[in-house]
Amino acid sequence: MKVPHPIQYQGSKRALASTILRYLPDKFSGLVEPFAGTAAISIAIAIRNRSKSYWINDYNKPLAELLELVINSPVELADFYKKLWNQQHDDSLEHYYQVREDFNRTRDPRLFLYLLSRCVKGSVRYNSEGLFNQSPDKRRHGTRPETMRENILGVSYLLKGKAKITSLDYKQVLLEVKEDDVVYMDPPYQGVCGDRDSRYYSGIVFNEFVAALQDLNARNVRYAVSYDGRTGNKTFGVHLPESLDLTLIELEAGRSTQATLLNRDDITIESLYLSPRLAEEVYALPHFHKRQKTEQLVLMEPKTGYATQIPKKIS
Numbered sequence: 001m002k003v004p005h006p007i008q009y010q011g012s013k014r015a016l017a018s019t020i021l022r023y024l025p026d027k028f029s030g031l032v033e034p035f036a037g038t039a040a041i042s043i044a045i046a047i048r049n050r051s052k053s054y055w056i057n058d059y060n061k062p063l064a065e066l067l068e069l070v071i072n073s074p075v076e077l078a079d080f081y082k083k084l085w086n087q088q089h090d091d092s093l094e095h096y097y098q099v100r101e102d103f104n105r106t107r108d109p110r111l112f113l114y115l116l117s118r119c120v121k122g123s124v125r126y127n128s129e130g131l132f133n134q135s136p137d138k139r140r141h142g143t144r145p146e147t148m149r150e151n152i153l154g155v156s157y158l159l160k161g162k163a164k165i166t167s168l169d170y171k172q173v174l175l176e177v178k179e180d181d182v183v184y185m186d187p188p189y190q191g192v193c194g195d196r197d198s199r200y201y202s203g204i205v206f207n208e209f210v211a212a213l214q215d216l217n218a219r220n221v222r223y224a225v226s227y228d229g230r231t232g233n234k235t236f237g238v239h240l241p242e243s244l245d246l247t248l249i250e251l252e253a254g255r256s257t258q259a260t261l262l263n264r265d266d267i268t269i270e271s272l273y274l275s276p277r278l279a280e281e282v283y284a285l286p287h288f289h290k291r292q293k294t295e296q297l298v299l300m301e302p303k304t305g306y307a308t309q310i311p312k313k314i315s
């Protein structure tokens with residue numbers, strides 16, 4: 001089965017999912033994604049049937065509501081999308097701006113699906129008042145209704161009856177995580193676009209995030225975090241502190257959305273940090289994954305002095 005993805009979202013972990021999944025256990029009872037975005041990791045885990053249940057959370061309410069519709073009301077959502085998409089042909093750009101205005105007024109998640117599929121590179125942008133202000137892609141008309149329907153039905157097939165969807169602050173989610181769960185976190189990156197990151201609905205406070213990870217360590221919860229990264233020698237974001245005893249895996253992510261935004265050609269390396277219990281369970285050592293050659297692992301000197309374990313197996 002082709003991995004279905006109805007929602008276009010810049011920053012989606014879709015392309016890196018299969019590499020990230022190598023660092024999660026083979027089977028477990030519950031996956032928790034507190035910063036789900038498009039739920040790319042939940043979808044990738046579900047297609048491999050590796051978890052029994054899924055908790056998909058994103059603070060962006062229309063996005064969480066959209067995921068809820070994709071999973072639980074797929075036919076109605078696909079029908080609505082088809083109708084809306086077909087209305088654009090008289091004047092496609094004017095239609096987009098009208099839908100955007102309607103969305104900012106109503107926050108209807110079905111309109112959000114259309115805007116994400118139709119806007120420039122699926123990249124959400126909000127102004128200081130929290131209004132969606134991204135422009136339409138002038139060269140494309142957005143995902144065709146038949147393709148959208150296939151993707152929506154595909155995600156629903158994988159997750160219906162197994163997923164809980166919420167729109168809470170991540171800290172609240174982490175408080176409710178159980179010891180048997182596996183948590184994958186992909187918070188908004190810091191330090192890329194200046195002080196305020198207009199790409200996401202909310203930012204996170206570094207010290208609060210570190211405190212939440214400390215608490216997960218104390219509760220012996222397995223988690224993985226996509227956090228900072230680098231382009232060439234330039235680091236973006238602040239490294240997570242060594243006191244958390246995390247294992248650092250570096251993933252070559254290609255010419256990044258960040259580099260694109262900054263108009264540069266650098267290859268971006270994204271960091272994936274594994275919690276002590278998770279690293280131990282999957283026998284992980286710090287690694288560097290080259291892009292499109294994920295089978296060929298290049299062992300790297302741990303730059304940051306993160307804890308290493310005796311390697312036995314990478315699954």
Ligand SMILES: C[S@@+](CC[C@H](N)C(=O)[O-])C[C@H]1O[C@@H](n2cnc3c(N)ncnc32)[C@H](O)[C@@H]1O
Pocket residue numbers: 009011012013014034035036037038039040041057058059060063168169170171186187188189200201202203204
């Ligand atoms: C980098 S994106 C996640 C992308 C996701 N991994 C994917 O594959 O699509 C970060 C997400 O965190 C959400 N977010 C921002 N602040 C949050 C908070 N305080 N609690 C929960 N979610 C938050 C944003 O709305 C955004 O969708």
